[in-house]
Amino acid sequence: MRSTRWDCPVPSPEADRRGGLRIANVAHRYGSGADAVTALGPVDLDVEPGAFLVLVGASGCGKSTLLRLIAGFESPSEGQVHVGGAAPTPGVTSGVVFQQPRLFPWRSVGGNIDLALKYAKVPRDLRPERRAAILERVGLEGTASRKIWEISGGQQQRVAIARALAAETPLFLLDEPFAALDALTRERLQDDVRQVSAESGRTTVFVTHSAEEAAFLGSRIVVLTRRPGKVALDLPSELPRTGVDADELRRSPEFLKLRNEVGEAVRAAAA
Numbered sequence: 001m002r003s004t005r006w007d008c009p010v011p012s013p014e015a016d017r018r019g020g021l022r023i024a025n026v027a028h029r030y031g032s033g034a035d036a037v038t039a040l041g042p043v044d045l046d047v048e049p050g051a052f053l054v055l056v057g058a059s060g061c062g063k064s065t066l067l068r069l070i071a072g073f074e075s076p077s078e079g080q081v082h083v084g085g086a087a088p089t090p091g092v093t094s095g096v097v098f099q100q101p102r103l104f105p106w107r108s109v110g111g112n113i114d115l116a117l118k119y120a121k122v123p124r125d126l127r128p129e130r131r132a133a134i135l136e137r138v139g140l141e142g143t144a145s146r147k148i149w150e151i152s153g154g155q156q157q158r159v160a161i162a163r164a165l166a167a168e169t170p171l172f173l174l175d176e177p178f179a180a181l182d183a184l185t186r187e188r189l190q191d192d193v194r195q196v197s198a199e200s201g202r203t204t205v206f207v208t209h210s211a212e213e214a215a216f217l218g219s220r221i222v223v224l225t226r227r228p229g230k231v232a233l234d235l236p237s238e239l240p241r242t243g244v245d246a247d248e249l250r251r252s253p254e255f256l257k258l259r260n261e262v263g264e265a266v267r268a269a270a271a
């Protein structure tokens with residue numbers, strides 16, 4: 001029997017470290033025969049630990065497909081996904097935030113976080129302290145006893161983010177998490193996710209169709225072509241990740257230039 005050790009393609013030390021992500025010639029199809037749809041790829045990306053990778057592209061280009069493959073919810077039709085040098089395990093290698101918060105409505109805010117800590121096998125006596133720290137980190141201090149239906153949509157999405165951060169997974173994945181929120185709430189959550197990701201050092205992969213959101217958040221921005229999504233542009237961002245006021249950053253010429261560049265690339269890639 002062949003050892004899986006030798007199944008990996010070209011070694012990539014950075015991408016194989018904890019929190020590193022390797023997407024090696026990944027393509028994905030849905031269905032079979034005449035009904036088969038090639039949704040993605042081939043895509044080849046090495047992501048260094050701690051990066052904030054944004055995948056941006058038009059609706060239907062395969063962004064969610066790629067995120068699901070990274071989470072390990074599905075296996076690619078071709079190629080391999082490696083997280084820290086091994087295949088991803090759902091619920092273990094990644095914390096995931098979706099467009100809808102998908103919380104347990106009959107539990108309190110704190111109860112939702114406790115459940116995540118329990119699944120992450122955090123000992124019971126350590127959970128209250130961890131829960132308080134995580135809620136503070138996402139701007140929800142003092143809300144542990146509130147019921148889910150008592151808090152706003154933006155706050156519910158903060159709980160979903162806290163839940164994804166509760167388990168200290170190497171990857172933090174977000175699929176259009178702010179698409180259903182109003183513009184102001186969306187900006188505040190963008191500010192916080194940008195900061196939380198940089199502070200936690202966790203490798204983040206964020207899916208969006210918004211060039212503005214991509215330019216604001218990413219330390220690296222990958223624009224995908226229309227279906228089947230391939231890499232049209234792979235752009236490192238020079239914007240500072242920490243020690244900068246978010247509103248100032250949004251007004252800076254550097255950000256506006258990047259936003260325009262990404263916007264043009266998204267439009268060209270969708271054509």
Ligand SMILES: Nc1ncnc2c1ncn2[C@@H]1O[C@H](COP(=O)(O)OP(=O)(O)O)[C@@H](O)[C@H]1O
Binds near residue numbers: 030059062063065
């Ligand atoms: N489970 C599925 N079965 C069949 N086709 C699918 C499935 N999921 C996605 N697709 C198709 O794959 C393509 C990419 O979908 P998706 O990854 O959701 O794109 P995006 O997130 O960029 O909007 C779309 O054409 C979509 O209809």
Ligand SMILES: [Mg+2]
Binds near residue numbers: 064065
């Ligand atoms: Mg999607």
